[in-house]
Amino acid sequence: MNSKLKVIEEEFIETIGQLSESLSINRIVGQLYALLFLSPGPLSLDDMVDKLKISKGNASVNIRELERWNAVKKVWIKGERKNFYRANLDVxxxxxxxxxxxxxxxxxxxxxxxxxxxxxxxxxxxxxxxxxxxxxxxxxxxxxxxxxxxxxxxxxxxxxxxxxxx
Amino acid sequence: MNSKLKVIEEEFIETIGQLSESLSINRIVGQLYALLFLSPGPLSLDDMVDKLKISKGNASVNIRELERWNAVKKVWIKGERKNFYRANLDVxxxxxxxxxxxxxxxxxxxxxxxxxxxxxxxxxxxxxxxxxxxxxxxxxxxxxxxxxxxxxxxxxxxxxxxxxxx
DNA sequence: TGCATCTTTTAGAACATTCTAAATATATTA
DNA sequence: TAATATATTTAGAATGTTCTAAAAGATGCA
Incomplete structure (x- = not known):
């Protein structure tokens, strides 16, 4: 991906992470949401693990927290075995x-x-x-x-x- | 003090303590405020230490947090060397x-x-x-x-x- | 000044949260 | 069903928060 776009993505994720913390919300929860919120298409757990450099367990727990909030939704993609997620954009x-x-x-x-x-x-x-x-x-x-x-x-x-x- | 009144005071302090925690506010901060909010007159640090069974250091730090928020005010009482505090009732x-x-x-x-x-x-x-x-x-x-x-x-x-x- | 009283700061103990890596469970495909 | 891919749970390490007790710092009074 274009490096400028990557910088913008990273800045956004970082900012939302900080915002989450100041709202006493787990940083990873905020960052996962930010990542999906910006992403043009759905992402898998592995995609998120790669981007945020966190363990899969951590991603798993916190993405389910976001599901509970109706902030993200599972998406099935034909031919894929992984779960994919997309953000509910109505913040x-x-x-x-x-x-x-x-x-x-x-x-x-x-x-x-x-x-x-x-x-x-x-x-x-x-x-x-x-x-x-x-x-x-x-x-x-x-x-x-x-x-x-x-x-x-x-x-x-x-x-x-x-x-x-x- | 009348034991019924004491029970009511304790219930109130306990409830506000729990509420504080669910707002990610230090429990002691909430309880100190609750104590002063209910109290007919101003209280000293020692009074609060006695009621809440906490260390004086803890009380000192958290009462100053409440001062920063304008939630309590220092009150000087003639003939007293201690600091007294009263709650700002406009929650x-x-x-x-x-x-x-x-x-x-x-x-x-x-x-x-x-x-x-x-x-x-x-x-x-x-x-x-x-x-x-x-x-x-x-x-x-x-x-x-x-x-x-x-x-x-x-x-x-x-x-x-x-x-x-x- | 020096003593007594009160408050704040500090060091570290107790407790709580968050994180990872590994183990376990579940699902998919051949 | 076996083999493989994926997701979740778990145990404990790392980190962060809150608490106390004691030391240090103020303040006021004889």
Whole structure:
């Protein structure tokens, strides 16, 4: 391949690798995706191993991670025994789905737990007898309410984002 | 303190700790913030060390991380030699600022680099002589353009979010 | 100044993640 | 089915992160 094109490919893969890391995503995951995203045609595991200079095991594990995210798809090529992969080019959709299925779900779990804590607190109000305790309970109620408000806003935001790609 | 209130405090701290971890934030950072967020008054490092059962060094490092984020503030209490801290209760503002100063900035760095790569590619077009190379160059141009579009959308989103808290 | 109190830094232990190479499992073709 | 090609799993090495305890560095007060 033209050496200029090779340089561009390498720069892109490197950049996306760094971006992945700053998003706390495994670098190889990002680089595999970048490689496929740029590639004119589908690539085999061996192709990727060659380009990125990684072990096949590493490539195998991380390409399946990308499959789970719907970021890449297996492609069968007639006359070939190897699996080939191509990138889903709709990056925005991938990102938003990752948000919804990963981050947001885990956030929801946390905010649900906080909502439960809040309930516990409300039900317990009769237990707080002296002024001091009543005061603290009131403050706790205020603070937990703030968290609830935020989680509602977040849920709305996710809905808006989801709407953007459907 | 009333044991029911203590349970609620502990549950909250635990939940926020887990949430932090799922956001790839150090658990202690989240727990320190949770502790101060709930606390009726400011707390000293020693208070936090006692509650969370961590070393003072650990508390010191991570409380300064929170200061950097504007998530907590030092408070001087007359007659006290210790530093005290209180939480900034505006969680949304903190989160959005963290986005802007951390994530988004690093993303911007990456997308800037990709924009540069894109320019290089455009300038190099005369170098691609045969049909094959021209074809690949065209595909690369398309792919890089997609990335550019996404980074523009992201920038807009950040502006909208920023508007929400100012 | 010198002592007491508090905070930060540091060195390395404990723990967690990521990677490779080799072994194992699966699929394809003759 | 045997032989070969390919993919996945596994064990442990390499690397990276987080934690503590102790040392060093501040700060304030007699």
């Amino acid at each position: 925005l959709k991938i990102v938003i789905n990752c948000f919804k299925n990963g981050l947001i779900q885990r956030m929801k779990k946390s905010t649900d737990k906080i909502a439960k804590t809040q309930e516990t607190l409300n039900k317990s109000s009769s237990l707080f007898i002296n002024k001091e305790e009543k005061n603290i309970a009131e403050i706790y109620q205020d603070r937990l309410k703030r968290i609830k408000e935020i989680s509602e806003k977040t849920e709305n935001l996710v809905k808006v984002l989801s709407g953007l790609v459907e | 949304l503002k903190i989160v959005i600022n963290c986005f802007k100063n951390g994530l988004i900035q690093r993303m911007k760095k990456s997308t800037d680099k990709i924009a540069k790569t894109q320019e290089t590619l455009n300038k190099s077009s005369s170098l691609f002589i045969n049909k094959e190379e021209k074809n690949i160059a065209e595909i690369y141009q398309d792919r890089l353009k997609r990335i550019k579009e996404i980074s523009e959308k992201t920038e807009n989103l950040v502006k909208v979010l920023s508007g929400l808290v100012e």
